[in-house]
Amino acid sequence: MLYEVRFRCNHVHTMALTGQVEERTRKIAQYNQMLCPECRAQYTTSHIREIPRFRAFAVPANLMP
Numbered sequence: 515m516l517y518e519v520r521f522r523c524n525h526v527h528t529m530a531l532t533g534q535v536e537e538r539t540r541k542i543a544q545y546n547q548m549l550c551p552e553c554r555a556q557y558t559t560s561h562i563r564e565i566p567r568f569r570a571f572a573v574p575a576n577l578m579p
């Protein structure tokens with residue numbers, strides 16, 4: 515069953531919800547507290563630091579004396 519769900523970021527997405535009525539109501543309430551999938555993806559990308567930078571200090575084994 516497809517539902518139009520409003521997320522915390524105020525975006526509305528059509529979500530496929532399954533299960534009993536209580537289960538679906540619970541999921542919708544949960545979604546209301548969450549960022550939509552797009553905003554969540556954006557949030558994750560913007561919060562990832564440049565971790566590979568640290569790898570620059572690693573010396574390849576064949577260059578070790």
Ligand SMILES: [Zn+2]
Pocket residue numbers: 521523524525549550551552553554
């Ligand atoms: Zn959103």
